Amino acid sequence: MLRLAGITPSLRRCAFQRHQLFLARYQIRSVKTSTVDWKPIHTSKTPDDHERQNHPWAxxxxxxxxxxxxxxxxxxxxxxxxxxxxKTELIAQCEDRLTYDPVPLPQKFTPEMCEDWEYRRVVVKGEFKHEEEIFVGPRVRNGIKGYLLFTPFVRKDTGERLLIERGWVSEDRVLPTERGLQHLSVPRGDNVEVVCLVRKPLTKGRFQWDKTDDESRVWQVTDIPAMAAATGTLPLHLQAIEDFHNHHWPVGDSDRAAANSSSSGSGPWWKFWKKNGGKTGPEGVDAPMASAAVPSSQSDSIEYNEFQFMREGVPVGKVPAVDLRNxxxxxxxxxxxxxxxxxxxxxxxxxxxxxxxxxxxxxxxxxxxxxxxxx
Structure with a gap:
């Protein structure tokens, strides 16, 4: 204490300055900073302020x-x-129309009326033009490849030509001559009665295939306006309802003569599709028309099932149910x-x-x- 008391203030300042120079020369830290990190400052700015100023539009x-x-x-x-x-109200209306009794198709029925008559059962009477059949497909039913059969139909009361979707037939039964139960698969005469469902005419979608072969009778998708123009019928979509009962429609002498003349003709009367070289039919051979005679042993009380129709080539019609997707x-x-x-x-x-x-x-x-x- 006596020694420190005898040191003058000037000497103390000199000693302190030397001590500071010593610390600075040898970089000795005399102060310890806290190891605890400081809390971040909350602000509206972000570390990407510079990038935001350069790209404000992003x-x-x-x-x-x-x-x-x-x-x-x-x-x-x-x-x-x-x-x-x-859609719920539309499905309810269509289901209600299915409960109505079948009525004759009005004589002046236009495509604009189909929307109000959709899923309404109607009855048409007339004659099928089997030599002008067309197909849409292929379509698979119960694991079997086949086609939807569309046949022109001439009304007996007005003479108008309609296009009726008769139903599904297997691929090996597309030729009428290959079908069994000819009185049901290829009915003849102008007294044939068919119960159909009125549907809104379908058209080809924007991304669906176009029909490239004009001579072919096969369409990949249902296009009612184009199919009606090709067959000379009204652009109406009528679906025949499935009916497994045995029917015998009266056939006149003129109809029998027409069937016999078509079967004895020299040229082919029907072509499924046409290939190069003039070959016709799936196997490339001409197919004569078979007789449409009905066995007399068959009775109107007979009722078939779906598998019998598929095996014999009788078109399987539409199930009377609403199939609108919701x-x-x-x-x-x-x-x-x-x-x-x-x-x-x-x-x-x-x-x-x-x-x-x-x-x-x-x-x-x-x-x-x-x-x-x-x-």
């Missing part, structure tokens, strides 16, 4: 897109809700779900952009202030 675009997705998806969900209500419920739930989740994501995105990010400039300033406090 942020605006994505923000606008995130705001538009909930609104647009909610609108589409409401639209599907209205479509669901409309998938608007799934679409509605999809759009509403997208609207909900996009709204949640937008909420968290807006909430996170307000004060949750750390600015680099503020972070550097905070570090310098913290270092000065501990020096």
């Amino acid at each position: 942020r605006r675009f994505f923000l606008t897109l995130m705001c538009a997705i909930p609104v647009v998806s909610f609108y589409l969900g409401m639209w599907q809700l209205r479509r669901l209500k409309w 998938t608007h419920t799934q679409y509605m739930l999809t759009w509403f779900g997208l609207s909900f989740f996009s709204t949640v994501l937008l909420f968290f995105a807006i909430r996170g952009s307000k004060g949750s990010a750390v600015s680099q400039s503020h972070l550097k300033t905070s570090k310098l202030k913290h270092a000065r406090k501990n020096t």
Whole structure:
């Protein structure tokens, strides 16, 4: 104590300066900084401030897109809700029409009336033109390849030509001469009565195949306007209802003579498709028309089943049921779900952009202030 008391203030300052020079020369730290990290500063800026200033349009675009997705998806969900209500009412109307008794097809029936008559059962009487049959397919039924058979039909009361979808036939029974039960598979005469369902005429979709071979009788998809133009019939879509009963329609002498003359003719009367070289039929041979005589032993009380019709080549008609698809419920739930989740994501995105990010400039300033406090 006596020795320190005898040191003058000038000597103390000199000793302190030498001590500081010694520490600076050998870089010895005399102050310990805290090892505890400082808390981040909450600000509206982010570490990507510089990039945002260079690309402001990208942020605006994505923000606008995130705001538009909930609104647009909610609108589409409401639209599907209205479509669901409309389709449900339409199916109910069609099912109600199926309960009506069959009525004769009006004489002045136009394609514009099909929508109001859809799934209504009608009766037409006249004659089939089997030599003008056309097909749509292939279609598979019970694991068997076949085609939908469309046959022109001449009405007895008005003489109009209609196009009737008679039903499905197997591939090996497309030729009328190869079919059994000729009185049912190839009925003759102008007294044939057919019960049909009125359907709205189908047209080919935008992404469906076009018919490339004009001489072919096969269509890949149902295109009623084009098929009606090719057969000279009205553009109506009539589906024959499945009927497994045995029918005997009266056949006149003129019809028998026409059938015999067609079977004894020299040229081919019918072609499934035409190949190069003039060959006709699936096997490339001409097929004469067989007689349409009906065995007298058969009775009108006989009833067949679907497999017998398929084996004999009798067209299997349409089951009288409404087959309109109604998938608007799934679409509605999809759009509403997208609207909900996009709204949640937008909420968290807006909430996170307000004060949750750390600015680099503020972070550097905070570090310098913290270092000065501990020096």
